[in-house]
Amino acid sequence: xxxxxxxxxKCNGCRVCEAICSFVKEGEFNPxxxxxxxxxxxxxxxxxxxxxxxxxxxxxxxxxxxPTGAISTNDAGVKIVTEEKCIGCxxxxxxxxxxxxxxxxxxxxxxxxxxxxxxxxxxxxxxCYPGALQYLPSxxxxxxLARAKSEKFLEIAKGEVA
Amino acid sequence: xxxxxxxxxxxxxxxKIEKEPTSSYVRDYVGxxxxxxxxxxxxxxxxxxxxxxxxxMLIFSTGPLTGTLLGNxxxxxxxxxxxxxxxxxxxxxGGQFPSEMKFAGYDHIVITGKAEEPAYLFINNxxxxxxxxxxxxxLDVYETQTRIREExxxxxxxxxxxGPAGENLVAFSLVLHxxxxxxxxxxHGAVMGSKNLKAVAVRGTKGLxxxxxxxxxxxxxxxxxxxxxxxxxxxFRTLNREGxxxxxxxxxxxxxxxxxxxxxxxxxxxxxxxxIGDFMNKYLAGRIGCAFCPAQCHESYNVDxxxxxxxxxxxxxxxxxxxNKNLKTWWKLNQLCQRxxxxxxxxxxxxxxxxxxxxxxxxxxxxxxGVPMEWGSEEACxxxxxxxxxxxxxxxxxxxxxxxxxxxxGRDSISYAVQYRNLNVHPGYGPVGATGGTNIVPSASExxxxxxVDIHAHYPWLAPELGVSLEEAxxxxxxxxxxxxxxxxxxxxxxxxDNYEKYxxxxxxxxxxxxxxxxxxxxxxxxxxxxxxxxxxxxxxIARAISVATGMSCTTEMLxxxxxxxxxxxxxxxxxxYDALGEQEEISLKLLQPRPDxxxxxxxxxxxxxxxxxxxxxxxxGIDPATGLPLRKxxxxxxxxxxxxxxxxxxxxxxxxTAEEVRQEAxxxxxxxxxx
Numbered sequence: 001x002x003x004x005x006x007x008x009x010k011c012n013g014c015r016v017c018e019a020i021c022s023f024v025k026e027g028e029f030n031p032x033x034x035x036x037x038x039x040x041x042x043x044x045x046x047x048x049x050x051x052x053x054x055x056x057x058x059x060x061x062x063x064x065x066x067p068t069g070a071i072s073t074n075d076a077g078v079k080i081v082t083e084e085k086c087i088g089c090x091x092x093x094x095x096x097x098x099x100x101x102x103x104x105x106x107x108x109x110x111x112x113x114x115x116x117x118x119x120x121x122x123x124x125x126x127x128c129y130p131g132a133l134q135y136l137p138s139x140x141x142x143x144x145l146a147r148a149k150s151e152k153f154l155e156i157a158k159g160e161v162a
Numbered sequence: 163x164x165x166x167x168x169x170x171x172x173x174x175x176x177x178k179i180e181k182e183p184t185s186s187y188v189r190d191y192v193g194x195x196x197x198x199x200x201x202x203x204x205x206x207x208x209x210x211x212x213x214x215x216x217x218x219m220l221i222f223s224t225g226p227l228t229g230t231l232l233g234n235x236x237x238x239x240x241x242x243x244x245x246x247x248x249x250x251x252x253x254x255x256g257g258q259f260p261s262e263m264k265f266a267g268y269d270h271i272v273i274t275g276k277a278e279e280p281a282y283l284f285i286n287n288x289x290x291x292x293x294x295x296x297x298x299x300x301l302d303v304y305e306t307q308t309r310i311r312e313e314x315x316x317x318x319x320x321x322x323x324x325g326p327a328g329e330n331l332v333a334f335s336l337v338l339h340x341x342x343x344x345x346x347x348x349x350h351g352a353v354m355g356s357k358n359l360k361a362v363a364v365r366g367t368k369g370l371x372x373x374x375x376x377x378x379x380x381x382x383x384x385x386x387x388x389x390x391x392x393x394x395x396x397x398f399r400t401l402n403r404e405g406x407x408x409x410x411x412x413x414x415x416x417x418x419x420x421x422x423x424x425x426x427x428x429x430x431x432x433x434x435x436x437x438i439g440d441f442m443n444k445y446l447a448g449r450i451g452c453a454f455c456p457a458q459c460h461e462s463y464n465v466d467x468x469x470x471x472x473x474x475x476x477x478x479x480x481x482x483x484x485x486n487k488n489l490k491t492w493w494k495l496n497q498l499c500q501r502x503x504x505x506x507x508x509x510x511x512x513x514x515x516x517x518x519x520x521x522x523x524x525x526x527x528x529x530x531x532g533v534p535m536e537w538g539s540e541e542a543c544x545x546x547x548x549x550x551x552x553x554x555x556x557x558x559x560x561x562x563x564x565x566x567x568x569x570x571x572g573r574d575s576i577s578y579a580v581q582y583r584n585l586n587v588h589p590g591y592g593p594v595g596a597t598g599g600t601n602i603v604p605s606a607s608e609x610x611x612x613x614x615v616d617i618h619a620h621y622p623w624l625a626p627e628l629g630v631s632l633e634e635a636x637x638x639x640x641x642x643x644x645x646x647x648x649x650x651x652x653x654x655x656x657x658x659x660d661n662y663e664k665y666x667x668x669x670x671x672x673x674x675x676x677x678x679x680x681x682x683x684x685x686x687x688x689x690x691x692x693x694x695x696x697x698x699x700x701x702x703x704i705a706r707a708i709s710v711a712t713g714m715s716c717t718t719e720m721l722x723x724x725x726x727x728x729x730x731x732x733x734x735x736x737x738x739x740y741d742a743l744g745e746q747e748e749i750s751l752k753l754l755q756p757r758p759d760x761x762x763x764x765x766x767x768x769x770x771x772x773x774x775x776x777x778x779x780x781x782x783x784g785i786d787p788a789t790g791l792p793l794r795k796x797x798x799x800x801x802x803x804x805x806x807x808x809x810x811x812x813x814x815x816x817x818x819x820t821a822e823e824v825r826q827e828a829x830x831x832x833x834x835x836x837x838x
Contacts (some may be wrong), residue, residue, distance in 0.1 A: 014458050
């Protein structure tokens with residue numbers, strides 16, 4: 001199974017991921033319908049951006065709580081919403097630990113990331129210019145994040161060697 | 163399709179809110195700046211009023227690409243409070259606001275009248291409400307946005323607002339959105355202030371479809387690849403890492419940065435620790451920019467003892483021009499200016515002018531409420547900013563801009579004012595040769611926008627990107643420019659500073675490139691406007707993008723005609739304003755002197771030759787060189803018979819001496835004195 005992982009140190013808050021997601025999934029530019037969200041806040045004139053999307057929980061609360069069985073796991077381990085079965089009860093949205101599920105304002109069904117099923121790779125990852133989004137196999141997430149976080153230490157260490 | 167399809171009209175006096183379709187404007191004016199200008203023209207704003215008259219009209223115009231992956235900008239249009247003769251002024255603004263406007267379902271927002279009491283506009287998709295802003299009046303631009311977000315209980319609402327400077331009708335006040343996006347220079351803040359309009363808050367959830375998603379995506383991928391893997395990758399990477407900032411220090415490399423009030427072009431004792439790069443290493447907090455643009459070319463800083471903020475344009479304000487080299491002071495002054503919602507190039511230009519006058523003994527501390535206007539003095543700058551924004555004490559004298567201030571002060575202070583049309587000249591690049599024409603000859607600045615004069619700021623950052631020497635990078639940049647001008651003007655040298663013969667051809671191409679962006683909502687940085695940075699995306703590409711996005715077949719010629727209609731309407735309106743108000747433009751005598759020092763030492767602004775450039779521009783744009791008026795034939799070809807008729811009715815009354823004759827006379831009178 002693979003997961004889309006976000007690196008806060010690299011993200012520049014450009015929201016291309018939101019635009020490309022809503023365009024690929026819904027044929028329109030609409031951040032409200034994007035499966036991944038860039039949460040922008042400003043604190044004392046300093047901007048912060050946090051990316052939120054489905055991390056494909058191993059034990060998915062959304063799937064467990066869905067009263068109609070609309071959420072299932074596909075072969076790749078990705079949690080998928082079957083639109084026809086969704087009754088728009090929003091239970092999945094409430095239990096999601098990261099806030100990764102939205103409600104389509106027009107159709108009234110739950111929408112979430114399916115890692116661009118049918119395409120080679122998630123398009124948000126493909127077009128993330130600063131490289132903040134990565135598409136990683138579960139077993140490599142730990143080490144990849146460790147590497148990313150250790151960059152600062154490595155920099156210092158390299159400086160000392162030089 | 164990718165047009166939201168509606169124009170929102172708000173009459174603040176009557177509290178009336180109306181919506182009308184955009185469609186009737188689209189064929190002839192396409193979008194953005196051109197439609198906005200046409201709405202303004204049709205609005206019948208009387209030429210004789212000032213910019214802060216309630217009868218003025220303020221228009222927020224987005225383009226058909228705004229809100230897509232190929233656009234994120236809007237343009238604000240109104241009768242300008244600062245321009246001489248108060249003609250129409252427009253200013254672009256990016257950020258999240260323009261896209262949000264489209265998502266809410268509006269291509270344009272047209273604001274007329276004056277609210278009885280301070281108000282703000284809240285647009286939530288179809289619901290539009292005029293709300294009280296009595297509790298917000300007097301707040302700075304940051305606090306205003308925070309309070310509105312809290313009040314509306316929606317942190318994602320996007321807000322464009324004014325600060326105290328706009329409320330106090332300071333002619334160079336601006337409209338600010340988020341932390342750093344502004345519509346500035348031409349005084350839109352004061353226009354909002356004069357309407358008692360503190361802010362426009364927008365929330366939109368409708369989204370935008372495009373007519374041909376596949377073709378749109380293909381086009382965008384081409385654009386994306388150019389900027390991530392093609393020639394555009396150098397500027398893109400630089401913008402993403404060092405932002406716009408990096409270019410500014412390079413103005414010092416070839417001595418185009420102004421030191422003091424345009425008396426010198428050499429920054430003395432240049433030190434690394436006084437440069438933006440060093441400052442950035444210390445204080446950069448993150449990047450910020452416009453929706454859906456990976457470049458995020460603005461920087462956000464967190465400076466100890468001063469606080470956070472972000473910036474784009476003001477790297478030159480309150481720096482060399484006031485002889486300040488301390489970047490912490492620079493940051494503090496600019497943030498103060500920004501909080502008040504005041505434009506820093508004018509504010510710092512006026513302050514530098516006062517310092518010059520003080521040094522020359524033309525004014526004393528008694529003229530500035532006891533504050534000695536010493537070069538580089540933080541206290542003097544602080545006082546000037548505070549007083550101007552609040553219109554207190556000597557600030558009242560300055561709040562209409564440098565020319566009215568000089569007229570009030572008298573004592574030959576006008577000879578030291580460096581401006582064009584009452585706008586302070588950008589102190590980051592002292593005008594050189596033909597590139598500076600619009601800063602030197604007032605009528606030139608009325609008709610053609612100045613093409614990039616910052617060529618010399620671009621190869622220093624490119625050299626390390628390419629791993630080549632400075633000289634090689636220079637040749638590469640010159641090559642890019644020559645390739646571009648050969649393609650667009652048929653002349654490899656038309657971009658050069660001393661090429662007065664062909665320069666107008668380049669000016670027209672450059673202006674058209676900017677205009678195509680302002681019409682469509684695309685960013686004019688990442689476009690054909692800046693071939694010297696390796697950027698690309700010209701009118702023909704934009705026309706194609708508009709076609710696939712809107713489903714309307716938009717040819718390059720249609721786009722260019724939309725641009726010409728806008729320009730000719732502006733020029734017609736300019737003449738109506740000139741006729742109604744009759745103010746003569748003042749020349750910046752200082753800019754007519756030979757360059758005193760630096761790389762361009764001895765260069766002299768050739769008034770005559772700039773007039774030649776202007777005449778050639780007239781020829782290319784369908785304007786009569788003898789009068790500077792759009793030709794009836796061209797106006798009628800573009801369907802603007804009403805404009806031709808308006809002009810003719812003026813000419814029947816009186817044919818004024820051409821502005822140039824008056825100015826040349828003024829120049830010849832003044833020049834002996836300058837030589838003394």
